[in-house]
Amino acid sequence: MSPRRLVALALLLLPLVAGAAPKKLVLLFTGDNGGEIAPCG
Amino acid sequence: MPVLALDAGNALFKGLADGQDPTAKLRAGLLLEQMGAQGYTAMAVGQRDLVLGVDFLKKKTKGAKLKLLSANLVDAKGQRLFPASVVTTVGGLKVGIVGVSPASPDPKVPAGGTDGSALLPPGVQGQPVQPAVAAEVKRLREKEQVDLVVVLAAVPYVEAVRLAQGADGVDFVVQSHDGRGVGMAQRQGVSTLVPPGERGRQVAKLEVSVEGTGPFADLSEANRARESQRLVEANIARVNERLKAEKNEDTRRSLQETLASFEARRDALGRTAAASGPTSGRTYLLTYVQLGADVASDAAVQQQVERVEPPGSAGH
Numbered sequence: 607m608s609p610r611r612l613v614a615l616a617l618l619l620l621p622l623v624a625g626a627a628p629k630k631l632v633l634l635f636t637g638d639n640g641g642e643i644a645p646c647g
Numbered sequence: 648m649p650v651l652a653l654d655a656g657n658a659l660f661k662g663l664a665d666g667q668d669p670t671a672k673l674r675a676g677l678l679l680e681q682m683g684a685q686g687y688t689a690m691a692v693g694q695r696d697l698v699l700g701v702d703f704l705k706k707k708t709k710g711a712k713l714k715l716l717s718a719n720l721v722d723a724k725g726q727r728l729f730p731a732s733v734v735t736t737v738g739g740l741k742v743g744i745v746g747v748s749p750a751s752p753d754p755k756v757p758a759g760g761t762d763g764s765a766l767l768p769p770g771v772q773g774q775p776v777q778p779a780v781a782a783e784v785k786r787l788r789e790k791e792q793v794d795l796v797v798v799l800a801a802v803p804y805v806e807a808v809r810l811a812q813g814a815d816g817v818d819f820v821v822q823s824h825d826g827r828g829v830g831m832a833q834r835q836g837v838s839t840l841v842p843p844g845e846r847g848r849q850v851a852k853l854e855v856s857v858e859g860t861g862p863f864a865d866l867s868e869a870n871r872a873r874e875s876q877r878l879v880e881a882n883i884a885r886v887n888e889r890l891k892a893e894k895n896e897d898t899r900r901s902l903q904e905t906l907a908s909f910e911a912r913r914d915a916l917g918r919t920a921a922a923s924g925p926t927s928g929r930t931y932l933l934t935y936v937q938l939g940a941d942v943a944s945d946a947a948v949q950q951q952v953e954r955v956e957p958p959g960s961a962g963h
Contacts, residue, residue, distance in 0.1 A: 638824070638826045
């Protein structure tokens with residue numbers, strides 16, 4: 607493959623590599639609140 | 648980082664007899680309003696959320712963004728009482744959230760058994776947990792093409808463990824029912840069981856990173872392994888120092904055996920750290936945010952709370 611074609615291929619693949627960053631998310635969970643609405647105990 | 652807030656259920660009432668308390672209805676109403684105002688997306692319906700019946704819950708959440716979920720609660724005609732799931736896209740990830748409630752006790756099993764069921768109000772039937780969740784997860788994976796599935800499991804712990812061990816396509820199972828409090832995320836077969844904390848004393852914070860497919864790796868495992876590796880390396884250095892100075896052949900042999908066992912341990916910890924390290928495609932890290940006295944109250948919410956539970960009242 608000619609160097610020019612290699613450069614073109616690299617340029618084509620670049621956005622795919624750049625877009626492969628992991629997706630991040632914070633999940634906040636509560637549970638078993640048991641009717642508490644104010645600090646106690 | 649984008650945030651998704653979810654409740655695993657059993658949020659609204661102190662106990663099954665709480666319906667007798669005149670403030671119980673006000674408290675439950677305030678909790679539902681505030682969960683909506685604070686941006687919660689969904690909550691599973693637990694046994695202790697049903698104290699004032701299904702109609703109370705439906706009325707209080709009519710038109711609200713907060714969705715109450717249960718894949719297995721049905722009425723006397725077998726009609727589902729709540730949606731089984733909700734799908735939301737956050738941070739570029741399509742997340743399927745399933746709610747599940749306890750199964751009604753099997754009349755053939757003696758009361759007080761440990762089959763993972765729970766008594767429900769008259770007219771409300773809890774169908775078996777695992778088939779209900781499996782059917783909904785299959786739908787979410789195949790039809791909705793979600794990236795992540797979270798099951799809010801308002802079921803006894805024993806049932807949540809069974810669910811996590813066998814629920815294909817589920818990434819996280821968040822359990823409420825027994826008030827087990829905080830803990831470590833536990834890999835159970837195909838998915839990870841997450842304790843959400845209890846009684847509003849903390850918020851479980853699960854930081855998720857998704858790249859590609861495959862099982863999730865626990866970053867805290869890698870962190871713990873690296874920490875242990877450092878301790879073992881310090882021990883190896885001490886044994887090597889002693890070996891340099893030791894002349895007695897028997898003692899030297901014993902030290903060399905100790906050294907070999909420490910080195911094997913260090914290498915095993917290195918493999919654990921590498922296998923669950925940040926290079927993996929899908930990782931999570933669970934921590935808890937404690938909601939102690941150092942966290943300031945919102946003045947407007949505080950006022951509403953004090954209308955229901957004045958300072959110095961029995962509720963405080």
